[in-house]
Amino acid sequence: MRMVFRWFGEGNDNVLLQQIKQIPGVEGIVWALHDVPAGEEWPMDKIEAVKRQVEAHGFHIEVVESVNIHEDIKLGLPSKDQYIENYKRTIEKLGRVGVKVICYNFMPVFDWVRTDLYRELEDGSTALFYEKSMLEHMDPLELVQRIASNPKFTIPGWEPQRLQTLTELFLAYREVTEEQLWNNLRYFLEEIIPVAERSGIKMAIHPDDPPWSVFGLPRIVTNADNIRRLLQMVDHPANGVTLCSGSLGANPANDIPAMIREFADRIPFAHIRNVRVYENGDFIETSHRTTDGTVDIAGIVKAYHDIGFTGYARPDHGRHLWGEECRPGYGLYDRAMGIMYLWGLWDAMQREQKGGVR
Template sequence: MRESWRWYGPLDRIGLQEIAQTGASGIVTALHEIPYGEVWTAEAIEARKRLVANADLGLEWAVVESLPVHERIKRGDGKLDALFANYRQSMANLAAAGVRTICYNFMPLIDWTRTRLRSPVARGGTCLRFDTVEMCALELFMLERGEAENDYPAETRLKARDWYDASSGEDRERLLAAVMAGLPGAYDRYDIPGLRAALADWTGIDAATLRRNFARFLDEVIPAAEDLGMRFCVHPDDPPRDLLGLPRIVSDADDIAFVLGHREELANGLTLCSGSLGANPANDVPAIARRFADRIHFAHLRNVAKEPDGSFEEAAHLAGDTDMVALCGVLLSEERRRRSEGRDDHEIPFRPDHGHELLSDAGRDTHPGYPLVGRMRGLAELRGVMSALSHQGTTFHG
């Protein structure tokens, strides 16, 4: 598997020289500065590609994460021909530059959601955390979204009331800022009235409607991806549950089967994110990987520790609820199968996703969940697992 690393471009507080020292060679990045819906020009793509390669560090732009899907496409809002045409042109420009793997998501409004960005962990350091009680407090008592009564059990609502009554203005600001951190980079962060207004744009859009809009998106882009020799890979919902009254439709094996079954071309694939899928207690992540192995084009490897009320936090890569050794075995086995078929795209790029803030990570103010030392620890652990499994020379059953 190809060791890769998420890099947010020139404004990332972690530099390419530091990334090279982790041992990763594939860079996972995007043109975050380009507004959604606009074409990624050939010139802009080549400039980013040169920036990565000219560091003379053995690095290469391996995966786009993400070529974002405009919110109007997700909502099915108005005439969309120009947006689809721009998206396909960006794909063509990336393919011409030799960047052929695209990770994307179809999550409404917010890409990922956490309620704490620096939750303490044992023995020092911090992690990302999703606390169900805090999320309920935000929905019911800050946003005053009455429909949220139906989304949380009575016990959680009572605890959320207690949290809200005991919270300070600073506590509430911290909570809102953590949730807003999941907005795409090109978007302004909302205050409470602004978030209410943004959510109003989604009124009447249920899971069935969102699924139809997703199917249309696939019909518009997957034939082009197939023609261009690209690999498209949808990222699962994070977390895999409805939030803020917004539906989530890539949360479990049945959802993935719908996406991959709607367009059966090889270009229509999956980003296997073990953390996102692992936050759903019903998901057996190695089993999902086995089921869809032939369509996995990219992997995010991380772990979460779940709690009975639906809360979870980022665990060390080998210490959470998902059997990471089994999962790595599934991916390595799939790579070996592809090699046996003589495929030149047999190698699956992966990156150590998220990580605890450890040691010198403190105070660097990197993107939430993307510290240097914590992710390097994760990469080293994953590298060790994969080396050991490969050394065994066995067939990996997970």
């Protein structure tokens, strides 16, 4: 397991690279050009600038999250091909600077959905929260206003350019079925996977978050059957999955350790985080500790250890602790503690495998 840490760039993150450097075992930075709108080709000078910043602190830049996909591709519009060509050229550039994995998603309109960015937990920390009944009666524009009320940091998946056309997007998706979205994903993958292979890059789709339809929008990467279909429809080692335990874990029916074992050779990147799911369908993000949530984090780490996982992994969303002012879900302290919890599980399994040390 190769530990990496998500960072949003110089001037766009309260967490500093020199702070990340002090977290044991972190070897790389998960990055992106967050100022480049979805659909545009990434400029080489900006890519190389991030590479210099990150490598100056002894990290690699082998994982990108995300190269966002333009909505016209997801909608299957005639204009999709120009955006796919831009995507291909971005893949080629990233391959030239040493990128090995590109995480992306195929979620219509919203990359992820929560109803509260700072819901208080019993210990006084706050975390991202999803209230099912509220969302069932909420207008999407109201949700956008809630998320956009945090202007200090950019919010991944809630880029202003996309949200400015929200009404038009919902009208466009009104006629798009899940099967049509699958067809549009297949078209995209058939176009880009050969380019990714030539560039030495593995594409790793992120599951839908949460793993069910929101506001009537189609969602197609929600469970093992979906992931199986995705990997089979373009059956190539460069077509993989970012297995996110938090996204999939919001549905307790998802057996994540079983998915890890089944899709072992197609998981180049892992997001490991915990959520507590309530009987009414609400969920809140918790510490990474197994007993604090509903997701079997210890069983997930054991599954990765059992398959001999050598891919990249990062702690995903953390709580907001000790008065830290940070991007929702992406503070320093809880993610650092999450890493140490994951390493603790991993080290114990390594010792057990070797018969223990006296």
